[in-house]
Amino acid sequence: MILITGGSGFIGSNIIEAFNKEGICDILVADQLDSTNKWKNIANKNIADYIDKDSLFKKIKEENIQVVIHMGACTNTMESDAKQMLKDNYDFSKNLWKYCAEKKIKFIYASSASIYGDGSFGFTENINLNKVTPLNPYAYSKLLFDRWIAKQKTTPPYWAGLRFFNVYGPGESHKGPMASMAFHAYHQIQQEGKVRLFKSNRINYQHGEQQRDFIYVKDIANIVLFFYHKASFPSGIYNVGSGQTHTFNELIQAIFSAYPAPIQMEYIDMPEGLEDKYQYYTKADMNKLKTIGYSRKFTDLKQGISEYVHYLRSLK
Structure with missing residues (x-):
C-alpha cells in the first residue's frame, strides 16, 4: 500500500x-x-x-x-x-x-x-x-x-x-489566490482580455522580467x-x-499564444507588505x-x- x-x-x-x-x-x-x-x-x-x-x-x-x-x-x-x-x-x-x-x-x-x-x-x-x-x-x-x-x-x-x-498545471483551481500565475493569467484573459503583472521595484529588473523556474x-x-x-x-x-528560468513576460506570452489572443499586459503596483516576501529570481x-x-x-x-x-x- x-x-x-x-x-x-x-x-x-x-x-x-x-x-x-x-x-x-x-x-x-x-x-x-x-x-x-x-x-x-x-x-x-x-x-x-x-x-x-x-x-x-x-x-x-x-x-x-x-x-x-x-x-x-x-x-x-x-x-x-x-x-x-x-x-x-x-x-x-x-x-x-x-x-x-x-x-x-x-x-x-x-x-x-x-x-x-x-x-x-x-x-x-x-x-x-x-x-x-x-x-x-x-x-x-x-x-x-x-x-x-x-x-x-x-x-x-x-x-x-x-x-x-x-x-x-491541472488540478490547482481549489487553491484560489495560491494557484499559479499561469492559472490566474488564463482567467484574466478570459474575463478581461489582458493580464496584470506586478511592477518591479528593483532597478536591475524591468517590469515583468522577474524570473522563475516554472x-x-x-x-x-x-x-x-x-x-x-x-x-x-x-x-x-x-x-x-x-x-x-523564464520571465513572467515570457510566461504570459506563452499563455496568450496558446489561448490564442492578442497580447495585452498591464503592470500594477505590488501590494503593500508583499515586497519583502517576494522572490525576484x-x-x-x-x-x-x-x-x-x-x-x-x-x-x-x-x-x-x-x-x-x-x-x-x-x-x-
Missing part, C-alpha cells in the same frame, strides 16, 4: 494519476476535504481508500504501508498564523517521519524552494540551512522541518525531500515515481525544478537529481502551457 498525504490536492492528485497510468491503485489517500472543489481531483482516480488527515495515525496501524509520499501541507504563503502553520506542516511531518523510521518505510516528502528566501545563498541543496532567512511562515515551516531532519540519527531506510520550485506538475509526478521505483538512492534533499540546480540517474527531459514551458490552457478550456 502507498500512503499519499494531500492526495486530493494539486500535486498529490497528479501523482495518483501517474500511478494509475502504471496500473498502480493500492493507494491510501489522507487529506482534509473542505468547501473547495478539490474533491474533484480524486473523483476520477482509482484509490484503495480515503481517510481524514486527523484520523491518519489511528488508522495506518491497520494498514501495510510500504511507501509514504507526504504532499499534504498548508501552502498559503500569505498565511500569518504561524502557530497553525507549524502544526500542519512541521508537527504532522515529524510524526510521519518517526512512523516511517520505526516501520522502515521509504519516505518521500514535499519540501519547498521557498526555504531559499531571497536566493542570496543560491539554489543548491547543500546550502547552510542555518543561514537562510525564510520570507513567510510557510517557508519557515518547511525550513524548520528540513533543519530538524538534518539532526536525526534514526531515519527511514530511504528518504527524499523534494524542493519544489514554481509548479503549474515546472509542469506532470514532471513533478514523474520524479516522484522515479523515487518510488528506485530500489536505493542516497537519502537527502533534492531540488525539483526545470533547471531553467529562482532557478533550481538540478545536478544532484541527475547524478542519481534521473534523465527524463522536462516539459518545455511553451508545451506545458499549451497543454495546460487546453485543459483549462475543456473545463465547464
Whole structure:
C-alpha cells in the first residue's frame, strides 16, 4: 500500500494519476476535504481508500504501508498564523517521519524552494540551512522541518525531500489566490482580455522580467515515481525544478499564444507588505537529481502551457 498525504490536492492528485497510468491503485489517500472543489481531483482516480488527515495515525496501524509520499501541507504563503502553520506542516511531518523510521518505510516528502528566501545563498541543496532567512511562515515551516531532519540519527531506510520550485498545471483551481500565475493569467484573459503583472521595484529588473523556474506538475509526478521505483538512492534533499528560468513576460506570452489572443499586459503596483516576501529570481540546480540517474527531459514551458490552457478550456 502507498500512503499519499494531500492526495486530493494539486500535486498529490497528479501523482495518483501517474500511478494509475502504471496500473498502480493500492493507494491510501489522507487529506482534509473542505468547501473547495478539490474533491474533484480524486473523483476520477482509482484509490484503495480515503481517510481524514486527523484520523491518519489511528488508522495506518491497520494498514501495510510500504511507501509514504507526504504532499499534504498548508501552502498559503500569505498565511500569518504561524502557530497553525507549524502544526500542519512541521508537527504532522515529524510524526510521519518517526512512523516511517520505526516501520522502515521509504519516505518521500514535499519540501519547498521557498526555504531559499531571497536566493542570496543560491539554489543548491547543500546550502547552510542555518543561514537562510525564510520570507513567510510557510517557508519557515518547511525550513524548520528540513533543519530538524538534518539532526536525526534514526531515519527511514530511504528518504527524499523534494524542493519544489514554481509548479503549474491541472488540478490547482481549489487553491484560489495560491494557484499559479499561469492559472490566474488564463482567467484574466478570459474575463478581461489582458493580464496584470506586478511592477518591479528593483532597478536591475524591468517590469515583468522577474524570473522563475516554472515546472509542469506532470514532471513533478514523474520524479516522484522515479523515487518510488528506485530500489536505493542516497537519502537527502533534492531540488525539483526545470533547471531553467523564464520571465513572467515570457510566461504570459506563452499563455496568450496558446489561448490564442492578442497580447495585452498591464503592470500594477505590488501590494503593500508583499515586497519583502517576494522572490525576484529562482532557478533550481538540478545536478544532484541527475547524478542519481534521473534523465527524463522536462516539459518545455511553451508545451506545458499549451497543454495546460487546453485543459483549462475543456473545463465547464
